[in-house]
Every structure is written in C-alpha cells, then in structure tokens.
Amino acid sequence: MSLRKPPPPRMLLNNVSCMRNAQQILRNVNVSVHDGGALMLTGANGSGKTTFLRMLAGYSRPSAGEVLWNGHDITQSGVFEQYRLQLNWLSLKNAIKEKYTVLDNVQLFEILEGKYGKSEGALQLMGLGRLMNEKARMLSMGQRKRLQLARLIAIDRPIWLLDEPSVALDAEGVKLLEYIIAEHRKNGGIVFVATHLPIEIEDAMYLRLEDAGYAVRAWVLELLFHSEIEGRHKCWGFCPLCTMLYGRCYLESTILPASSTTEGFT
C-alpha cells in the first residue's frame, strides 16, 4: 500500500507578522488554505483587516515570516507576476466608470483579462439584468456593489480577496454574495473575506485581529475611573472619555450593574 502525501496548501502564511504606520498589525500568524478554503478576517475598525488583505495582494511585505503560494514566496519577482494573476480584489474603491454602461463596466474587465462571454450572465445573476444598458452613474450604492460582484464572476480568478463585500447590500444581495462564494469554493477557488457584518460561509476559518490600542486604552480608563467608582457602584451612564473612545460607557458594561447606569454620582 502506498501512502500518498497530502497536497501542500495552495496558500501558506508562515509565521507572518505585519506592521503598518509603525503599528504591529499581525504577529506570528500561521494559516494554511487549501483549494476550496475560506478565511474570514474580523476585528474592530483599524485592527488591520484591509492591511492583511493588502499584504496577501502583495502591496506590502510582511515584516517577518513569509506568504507562500504553491510553496513559493509571493514577494519574489517571477513568482509575484504569476501570483497576482490569480487574484481578484474587491475593495470599497469600486473603479466604476460613470459614463460607461453597466455592461461595459463588467465587460471591459473581462476583455482585459482576455476572456469573453460571462459578463451578461454575471449581471443577470446579480440582479442587474434590466440595468445592463443604463449608464453606471444611475446605480445605487448596493447596485454598485452588485456590479463589483458581477466582475468577480466574469473575470473568474481563483483567489478572491474581498474587503467588506456585503457593505451596502440588502438581504437578498447578501444571500447572492454567500451563494457566489460557495460556488466559487466548490470549483476549487479560495476566498479571504474581511468583514464586520455577518456573512455565512460554511466551514470558514476565522482570524480575529485585535486592535493593538484597545488594551492600553482599557488600562488607562481603569486607572482613571476604577478607584473613584469602587464602593459607590453608580455611574452617569456615560463618561466623556469612554464615550469619546467607545461610543458608550466602558465602565457601565464592565464594572457597574446595569441598574445603576441612569443615576448620577452623589
């Protein structure tokens, strides 16, 4: 009986650390993603989800470790040129040409890719069939996001890097997004998704990025307020500093019982 080695992961993050703006975003991350795999990146605003995707796209280098595609470091010249042709990047910048029709806006990308024939079907699937010949300037926010998703399908590259793909989509749009991700994975595609919003992706791996400043801010608040409040168990229900930092009272949610939050200090 011959024991066959399992295939190597298509993407491997090997002890990767990443900095941005002198801030540590990732530290020693190890992730392997095989064909059909999905990784969801979650975390607070500014925690580094987009930075992570940019690193996967090769726009920035890891500060330590390596990102491997088919076992090759993506930052190596020769590898990078091939690797980037595998990527489909969806970001909040939609690259929509207002004066062109909706169909042109997808077909242009398809033609640049040397492909033909998928744009119309992709737009139909995303519910934009009746708007295909309208100028793109007519589109609403959600329709623009649907157009971007139609491009993903038309261009048909294996690795999708999706930054907040469900923003502006209605419930039906989110279902369509989940559907095209599932279909892409069935065909062996890989998906990396950075999101705040719930998106159902079966068997996805999750990576939660921590906001490096959060622990420090919490500690400072603890020092400023904790001793003063101890024993009184009362709160205004908001603290100017907490409200500024978190949009709500940090102490209210962590130290004080809910019933005391509407009373003032005595």
Ligand SMILES: Nc1ncnc2c1ncn2[C@@H]1O[C@H](COP(=O)(O)OP(=O)(O)OP(=O)(O)O)[C@@H](O)[C@H]1O
């Ligand atoms: N163009 C830039 N130049 C320098 N620093 C940046 C730049 N864009 C973002 N940063 C910093 O990098 C850190 C991570 O930002 P990033 O955009 O990756 O976070 P995010 O998790 O995607 O945030 P959000 O949920 O708000 O989209 C933040 O501290 C941010 O200030």
